[in-house]
Amino acid sequence: MSVEQMYQDIIIDHYREKHHSGLRTPFGAEVHHVNPSCGDEVTLRVAVDGDTISDVSYDAEGCAISQAATSVMCDLVIGRDVADSMALFAEFREMMEGQGEVVPDEDRLEDAIAFAGVAQFPARVKCAMLGWSALRDALVRSGVELPRLPDDKE
Amino acid sequence: MSVEQMYQDIIIDHYREKHHSGLRTPFGAEVHHVNPSCGDEVTLRVAVDGDTISDVSYDAEGCAISQAATSVMCDLVIGRDVADSMALFAEFREMMEGQGEVVPDEDRLEDAIAFAGVAQFPARVKCAMLGWSALRDALVRSGVELPRLPDDKE
Amino acid sequence: MLNPAAIRGDFPILDREVNGHPLVYLDSANTSQKPREVVEAMEAHYLRHNANVARAMHTLGAEATEAFEGARVKIGDFIQARSSDEVIFTKNASEALNLAAYTLGRRLGPGDEVVISVMEHHSNLVPWQLACEASGATLRWFDITEDGRLDLESAQRDGLINERTKVVSLAWVSNVLGTINPIRTVADWAHSVGAVMVVDGSQGVPQRDTDVNALGADLLAFTAHKLCGPTGIGVLWGRYELLAELPPFLGGGEMIEVVRMENSTYAPPPHRFEAGTPPIAQAVGMGAAIDYLNRIGMEEIAAHESDITARILSGLGALPGVHILGPCEVVDRGGAVSFTVDGVHPHDLMQLLDSRGVAVRGGHHCAAPLHRRLRVQSSSRASGYLYTTPEEVNALVEAVAWSYDFFNSRTGRKS
């Protein structure tokens, strides 16, 4: 896997024009997450309407991988129901932690399959997960009951 | 150097009947010294009369080397003037730190030359010095002005 | 059954001669010897994969991080931790216990009590003295029975552990008496009053199959250099929920989340407690040591320890003038055998044994209060490990007998 293959055009595109970027109201919860080793950070807000994620907005600074992953994530989850969004979280995490051995489902992950190559660079997996982890945390804080996912630590 | 040569008869003798052992009055200062690595300890009192060490008494527990060295030391310094006692201290220390290369002066050190062999066992040098260090400290605390010795650290 | 003859081939140092005799290394409770593969794992790391971890994300950095975090996983598995996030790297067991005492100490105040025992190593004693001094809490301790076991009865009678107790910290296995303490029983008692149970596993973890959950500990300290690993690294394991509550201890490096000049927030465990460049190569070495122990099998190692201990106890016990401290039978007993010899100070005994190639420790073994309690100033201690042979025990016993004669049948110059 070359670095050219890792930085797919999809990633560069999302990095350049981050979809859904900028903090918006209304929102149910706001969280601030950082990747302490490189300082990447994201402030993320989520609004939930019934079972549905009605909006995700964010203000983030960081590398192409973390920025693009957050942008792609917003495309995926805004308007999706919470349980299915968390299922996507699990599928994305499985791909990222699979060290390149997990074949992703393009129908489900859409642009996010562009990150499959990143899974071969363990140091960058955290970058790709930053926005997703923030989203999940924000959902918890907004009081939504989340499903237990496969591979969760506790 | 064999261990049989290190444990000279002189040392065993002093270990068995520790000369001047037992705390006595009057005294000018009392100190308590320990060798933290093995726990050997000595409580030592010194009485000074003018320029002369008029008495050294002690209560000690420890190995044959530390006990015998303290016993021999008392034989040497009781009744001797302070400056010359400290000169003896320096000569004894020089022998002990000489790793067996320093030829001791038997006329000066008397029974203490039996410790020459101990100098080849660096771990035991501290044992042989325990009583001497306590004596020097006690002299300082009893207010005597001590000469600066060769090899003193500060 | 474990085969020490085969194992010895892995330990080059055991071929050494000392003072013209084959080395008989019976100071393993002090520090163990290292198999070649542990040393080679560190060598390969330094010469092929060396980089800083976490912060360095280039190829070498990724390799070093994987090796370092991989060691954390091995160690977590070795003690049956729920997650490797419960494994904090420290420099030795002492730092691990100080980390426990400083962070738990922040919760203590006047009226609170910390309970230890009179048989503790200084490293599980002085940190609690310092914590009590700083907080105004009171230090209390278990006494021991005449045969050197934890005196549960008098503790119960005195209400040693009570509603004021905030921390109980005990050695799993005594480094002097060899006693294996009933940690589970004491932990249940501690937990019934809401106290945190800290266990000093320095002597237990190297010799016994460890399951932190079965043990009942909330925090467990141990050290690599006693389990075939390198110096410079120890571990504090902790229940994650407890670790997550504890404040930071050492500050700096990667233990942070957000740092501003005005204030900082801290990373989650274990990184919160790992300030600065961690012992990277040492973690690799500790991981290799654990692979080595696992290959031989902790059950086998424990059985061998019992066998060697029984031989030392019966061999020394049969000698005139020898007095054993601690349990004389291998029941709830680890491998440290401390003893005194009439007329021969431990310091001198150590020297005499060394002249015959036999390495034991003489002194108070960092347990001065226990020696005071036993009314001896110091003692000698023999302790084996997986590489110790019955022949080495024989050499010890003969050398002790010879030393007794050396001092007690000397006539001296004047007699």
Add this chain to the structure above:
Amino acid sequence: MLNPAAIRGDFPILDREVNGHPLVYLDSANTSQKPREVVEAMEAHYLRHNANVARAMHTLGAEATEAFEGARVKIGDFIQARSSDEVIFTKNASEALNLAAYTLGRRLGPGDEVVISVMEHHSNLVPWQLACEASGATLRWFDITEDGRLDLESAQRDGLINERTKVVSLAWVSNVLGTINPIRTVADWAHSVGAVMVVDGSQGVPQRDTDVNALGADLLAFTAHKLCGPTGIGVLWGRYELLAELPPFLGGGEMIEVVRMENSTYAPPPHRFEAGTPPIAQAVGMGAAIDYLNRIGMEEIAAHESDITARILSGLGALPGVHILGPCEVVDRGGAVSFTVDGVHPHDLMQLLDSRGVAVRGGHHCAAPLHRRLRVQSSSRASGYLYTTPEEVNALVEAVAWSYDFFNSRTGRKS
């Protein structure tokens, strides 16, 4: 002149290929590579002389103690300490700085001030935040000038150091900006108000001839892994009279004098501050590293650092879109060169360079407040050492130029 080509033969890792390119290791300010002889010294120690120190007085114990204390002497000589008793072994520079902050912190109270700078590594910042938090003292700091130097003028104007100041703690050389701080000037100022001068020598000691007395420090922290030595060991040097006044920090093991259950007394320095089994093999390795550096010569090493730094500064400085943080000339400047590249996040730059075998660090380099002060979120850092060649600098410059193009001339799928 030092000959890096010859020196490279001592570092097997430098023969490695990374992603099909020869390794260009420019992350030495993070951790240095290790010459074979350092690793072999530790190997020989573990496999031939391993035992615990101080407490073990048998032959192996005496050998290990001599090796360990011998390393202390080498280190004391290396920094021109008056006595090796002024050399305290810690696990890294961070522990050394925490030791300073915890023990000096015991003297602090509300109204007292501690002064650091905005360019400090977290390891010389968080410990002082914790100490101030615990004691009620106030943390203040030097700002920097536009060209990345300590702003002495504004400090003077604001009376930054004054009669309330109890401690001043500064990096000798910044790990981000490369700035060499005027320690002597600040130390004189600190001493004039009776404050203790602490110096973080982590980046200075590996590259420069160090004389603690000329430097003006009262305490100096540094770390072995940045000076060709092993991980797992650092040093706090201190003026003996100051160390003798400081209370203990970590408790346990051999840092004691007399231990009773009720209370304890403590050993004199340095042992008072060394709880538990010290990093024995690591001290041996650090001693070997110092022998190695001495053989090459610290003057030569410093001159080589200047040469390499000048090449990096001019090479990178000539590239479009590259901005250097800190002094752009090699005047009072060490070897860390941090920079940003327009349109390429440091994290990505690190990855792109790595794909061409070039190892640099990307992030905030454990100096987040400094980055905030410089109004950049993070940066990339290249840093060489005695083994770095001009050709490696060329490889870096080429790879940075390529990376700039990679990100900035990509069209993407939609455009």
